[in-house]
Amino acid sequence: MVTKTEEAQLSRLESQVDNGGGGAWDFLCLVRKLKVRRSDKVLKHGLSLLKDPRKRSALGPDEWTLYEQVAIAAIDCHSLEVAKDCIKALQKRFPESKRVGRLEGMLLEAKGSWSEAEKAYSSLLEENPFDQVVHKRKIAMAKAQGNITVAIELLNKYLETFMADHDAWRELAEIYVSLQMYKQAAFCYEELILSQPTNPLYHLTYADVLYTIGGQENLQTAKKYYASTIQLTGGKNRRALFGVCLCTSAISQLSKGRNKEDNGTELQSLAATALEKDYKQRAPDKLQLLTSALKSLRVSS
Amino acid sequence: MAEELVLDTAIRDWVLIPLSVVMVLIGILRYFVSKLMRSSQVPDVKIVKEGQVIVRARNLRAAANFIPAKSFRARRFYYSNEENGLLFVPKGQSQNAQAQMFSDPNMAMDMMKKNLSMIIPQTLTFAWVNFFFSGFVAAKIPFPLTQRFRSMLQNGIDLSTVDVSYVSSRSWYFLNLFGLRGLFSLILGEENATDDTQRMMQMSGFGVDPTKSLGAEKDGLDIVQHDWALPKFEQRAESVLRKLVH
Known part of the structure; x- marks a missing residue:
């Protein structure tokens, strides 16, 4: 849940960044922390950060977090080329990372190659059957393809194990x-x-x-x-x-009028x-x- | 008042500084070794599920009054019936953690690795310090301290007449062992600091039986009295609205 003060802070930072007042990194951090969906803004400001080598190196190890964030935002905005570049950079840095594998699956999904994405997710799940994000991606994929019954089936299976995940309950509801x-x-x-x-x-x-x-x-x-x-x-x-x-x-x-004296x-x-x-x-x-x-x-x- | 002890500068150069440097280097080395040996362990399905069941059952117990009585009873039955309830643990099946550890060699292996990276360097350095540096008065703290600190600061020197603010070499070793965490978190990054005290806590925490907490949760659920809170809410809503309207 996003509280009111956090929301005010977010919108303040957002307008500041939009008007060229700096603080792009703070804005991106806040977006990530609150898990809000501002993909267009994240893509725009994150990309400008990434394109500036000096600013990028100033981030230190957070650079890779930014790459991930921008990649997801780019997928959301359907700028697949940007997403591809980001994921490539991440892959170079972290070969065989499951987290990058997840991003690749999402990119495949965004391209609409369902079967390939399905394959990618399945292989990820084989390595770690408790990756909740991958499970959820699979469910979302089924829903996006219109296989609602499959989505329900998968969600039920997911909830059998992760039954304390209330977001999943909400989705199912x-x-x-x-x-x-x-x-x-x-x-x-x-x-x-x-x-x-x-x-x-x-x-x-x-x-x-x-x-x-x-x-x-x-x-x-x-x-x-x-x-x-x-x-x-x-x-x-x-x-x-x-x-x-x-x-x-x-x-x-x-x-x-059977019981009139209704309280x-x-x-x-x-x-x-x-x-x-x-x-x-x-x-x-x-x-x-x-x-x-x-x-x-x-x-x- | 005892006379001031004069500490040779050679002690500083050959005991105090080498000891500190070695401790730091060993800490860093240990971090990398443990990173190499760390294997990503896949948790058991059953254990993950049990944890989730417990969270959900706890939610039910805490918020029972917010759902209708029928729904509550259905859920309670689902959790704690004697045939296939989620929280019901058949007798005899509750294997304890000890037995589980023996049955799963991976687990024992993991424990071994953890212990190796922790205990071996510690014993080695302790032996090393004891052998080369025992009995030195290595440093002096610039403020006086009470007698209680003697065992902490003058480990290895059995003289009661030495002022407490002098630190023996062995105590300096211990101070380094437990006090370098801040330095490590600077060098290795925030989360990477190898914290011995925390690890020791983890060690002692090992061996908690998950089935026991399941049983406890079941007992807790069985004695919950369901008292639907919603009728009260209706009256409260009325008063809220009355305030709003007038």
Whole structure:
């Protein structure tokens, strides 16, 4: 997770570098540390660093880290020639390195020669079956080729061993959602909530999935998770506010007045008011739409 | 107050400086030797998986109240059922690390290599120092120290009347052995410093039985009382919104 101060620092450095104020290396270090995706900027500034022999030698051993970073950014931007040069330089320095082998696999992938990339990754895995990055590349490759079922299979196999890797769980959850396999997705989101119980995004998506599955019980649970999202975000998340309204109206439709004294109407009317207030402040011209939408849910206060 | 001892400059030239230089050189040599002998070991699938299972089970235990009761029960069953639960270790199958070490010659080999690179130079240099330099008063610390430091600074000199701020040659060896880490990290780079004390810790840490931690995790999971936290969240969300609206 990128914190707010880090983000501010990053954007400050980014604008400084863009306007020729120097500090390119600091910017690149920060990008690497935060693992953010700024491939175009990394490619531009990293390459200018690499092309200047004096600056490059000033980096010392970090030069090779920079080569790797620029190579990956170049692959992301599809400037394959640059990537090739970087990887060649790395290969010269570190022959038989697995890390460079990984980069070669990624280059093959970027060229679209799937079978060759597959072969490269497989040979890497033979040497070290616990290389998580290579496993993930293989999964990503299957997904990129459109073999979603293969990707799921590989991911499941991966998670069997590395079951504490929550990024993989998240990927699997998103794939399941895209395939409308909501029960499986719900399981993955539960796993994510377990690993980071105070991350409101997971609560929110879990609630979305439960709401989509439907049914009295799931709707009740979804509403609770929307509520927890509201609590964790301090009521700033509009999606959660809408979610509460939708859930309550869906529940009341399902129960058809069987148990009128539902205790959730309070929360729902509060959410509706909060939404109205928010719209009044930020988008007064769309308030009309909101009130009509809420009215159709019969939750307008 | 005892009279000042006058240290011969020849002691400085032939004991203090050679000793320090040799220690540094040996440290560097050892680094390169251990780098040569280091073999990349591939960890066992089972061990990697067990580590991951433990992390996941710990997450479940810590955050159990954040998922619905049904999901929690399903997971607990998955981890700790008596047939094929992930955390369940059948009796008798829990081989201890000692036995594992004997069954896997690679592991023993690795230990040997590590030990060789550590112990042999140490014994050799210690013998060397003892043989050539024993009994020298090699240096003087420019500030007075209490009696407690005597065993640390005057190892090898059994005189209680010598002022504590004098350092014997053998003690100088020990001070170098443990104190050169900062210098090594300067010469060899940050992570490469061979840290004896740390390595000794690793040695003693060896032999932890992973199956034991699995069992402990299972016991911990079995006694967790599931108390779903979400209904409380609903009320809290209400109060949050109330504050926001008004």
